[in-house]
Amino acid sequence: MEDLLKLEHQVCFPVYAFSREITSLYRPLLDEMDLTYPQYLVMLVLWEEKEQTVNQLGEKLHLDSGTLTPLLKRLVLKGLVGRIRSKIDERVVLISLTELGVGMRAKAQCIPGKIMETMGLSIDELLVLKGIINKVLAK
């Protein structure tokens, strides 16, 4: 019988290694915008909706305040987002894009295409990959 503890039989290890490989593919592209990959993800979410609570960002990206609070503070330092407490509910912190943050979207337009090119997977493979993963994440 097969030894399930062998590295080559693992499924999770390739996912883990692939995830890190992905951020290293993004790195040279994002360096030009002075963004890390997690920061880029936050920007993606904000480009879809200009103002959101920390909670909304966290739910969409599966990240908690322990990760987001310092990350968002760094985006504030870069002048890309603003942070204000909601007047309706003082517990809530609203994160919104600055003009600079909105403007950065144009520079990001080329990124998805370049990444797909570098990964060298077909559209079919990408969709299958995404489908299988989302099946697990949906739970």
Next chain:
Amino acid sequence: MEDLLKLEHQVCFPVYAFSREITSLYRPLLDEMDLTYPQYLVMLVLWEEKEQTVNQLGEKLHLDSGTLTPLLKRLVLKGLVGRIRSKIDERVVLISLTELGVGMRAKAQCIPGKIMETMGLSIDELLVLKGIINKVLAK
């Protein structure tokens, strides 16, 4: 035309989120052994070959010394591995399993099965996933 910058159109984000989801699936199981997921991966590699250089571990796991050195020191503190400089080449550090480290393998036997069960993917899906990812990682 589709907006490639939308979060829902990303392929890399699901991979990134899935990778973190995976470590959170392993966490309760590995907590019982007082191991983190990256530490578990190092143990997997060592269970296949009892003694290896830092370099060999790094190549197999795609990790560099900046990550491995402190991780391995923590495994030494736990009494799972030993660290000695090679006498043939003083630059090389040999990492080897202690008796305790070898013995831990038995406790890990149940992990792959439990993880596969929790993930809820078919064998087919797992193999397809692994195949697509390895296609990228092989480059």
Next chain:
DNA sequence: CAAAATTGTATTGTGCACAATGTATATTTG
């Protein structure tokens, strides 16, 4: 309405990841 429970975010502490740099040991070259 006051006490209890919940919610939203911040803080602290530990452990990766990885670029950049440092350092000692080996190897290669002229």
Next chain:
DNA sequence: CAAATATACATTGTGCACAATACAATTTTG
């Protein structure tokens, strides 16, 4: 063989991730 180069690992610094805890603002309950 000496100088240049390469190799193997360690260190430093920054930025995630996330559990655990804290805390203030809100909501729910008795």
